[in-house]
Amino acid sequence: MNLASSLWLVSPELFLSVSSLILLLVSAWSQEKAARLITILAVAALFGASTLLMALSHNPDFKGGADAFDGLYRMDAFGSTAKFLIYLAAILSLIVAPRFFQDGGKYRSEYPVLILFATIGMGMMVSATDMMTLYIGLELNSLSAYVLASFIRTDIRSSEAGLKYFVLGALASGMLLFGISLVYGFAGSTSFAVIGETLSGDLSTGPLIGLVLVLSGLAFKISAVPFHMWTPDVYEGAPTPVSAFFASAPKVAAVALTARVIIDAFGGQTSAWQQIIVFVALASIILGAVAAIGQQNIKRLLAYSSINNVGFLLIGLATGTAQGISAMMFYLAIYVAMTLGSFICVLEMRDRDGKPLESLASLAGLSQTRPGLAAAFAVFMFSLAGIPPLFGFWGKFLVFDAAVAAGMLPLAVIGIAASVIGAFYYIKVVKIIYFDEPANEVVVTGHKAENILIALLALIVSPLGYLAIPFVAPITAAAAGALF
16 A cells, blocks of 8 residues: 555544644643633644544444555454544543633643543554554553653642652563563564464464463553552543543543454464453453442542443453454443443542532532432442442343353353442442432532533443444444444
8 A cells, every 4th residue: 555545544643643743832832821722722733533434433434444564554344443432521621621621720731732642542542553653552551641641740649640650661661562562473473464364273382371461561551450450540630530430431542452452463263362351351340340439539449440441341352252252342332332421420529628528428418408419429430339220230231141152151241240340339429429418518619611521421321322322233243243
């Protein structure tokens, strides 16, 4: 494929790159004065990238997908679906950010630019078909994320979160890079396709260690057990809009990247990677459920909730089938709505001085002071728990159904049992909101944009979400089919 065609295939990333550089220059010249304007322009840039993405997806010339730059990058339905979720999560994270930071006078115009750079990296990650593209995209996302985590420099918790994320992220990147070098040494190439062909027979010790190291590095990025240790501290210490971003967009990118690496590069070694994914999935579900029970900070609780949900997502991946990948993508879409809705509800928790509240105890009696916010909180908690008839139940049902269809009944049974344990701490939050003695800490400080987003996301994860199944199911099925 010629250079012009390759550039057209990566047009969403190119558009975001040019937009980011222009906004960076505007930021340097205007400093904090144009922060809100730059945020609006960043949201517009993400909408523009989404438009280019849709144009590519509906282009009949690329209906079955196409490779760019001699196989370093692939535009297909799988990557396009993941990118759409990433762009949507980034847009919502930008919309809710200005109010949080400006109330403390800490909002700077670099914030939306960093979100755009992270989004570019994530776009490269989900479309990577070569280890080099994978690593470049992952590091571009990670470097932006480290700065975002420590964005409030005067807050010791934010600085600590950024430092922890950086140190542990560097360790994970080193593991990933060492694994890539081992795989390259035995396969003779960094291309997923060539690796898949070369390592299709019996796997010797060398490439097996490389596979384990690669999966370990990716497990850190999706905050799966046993590489989850950074998640609660970073989610608690980082500014709440940043935590909302971390729990949604990068999670989609890392899960999609892991699926592409496993299916494209190691698809012929199912017996080697499947047992690893099964262990990581079950460990994440169980630890996420048990460790969240004793948490008193709502952001730490949501961090363990994200670890728990990653386990359910990995059940779909562990099947190694198109049905399992389709279920995983459907679950990802629901998960993004549930998680962003929960974090935006947390953003609405403020005391009389306008300071953010994060303790579970401060939610007591919320049903009396903010009945609408309390109802939305309950919807998101019950949906995350997978309680029917809320839409979160459908995501869990799909991954369990795919596991049973793939002959992995014990995995589905253990996952269902563990989901019952996890329901406890979600229900505990609802119990505090509706039945505990009012703490009268959260005051009525509703913000119009946040209230609209909460209402929309609550409707999506409510039983009304089932109406979207005929529209979303073919998209996720096409995305899974692109990998196979």
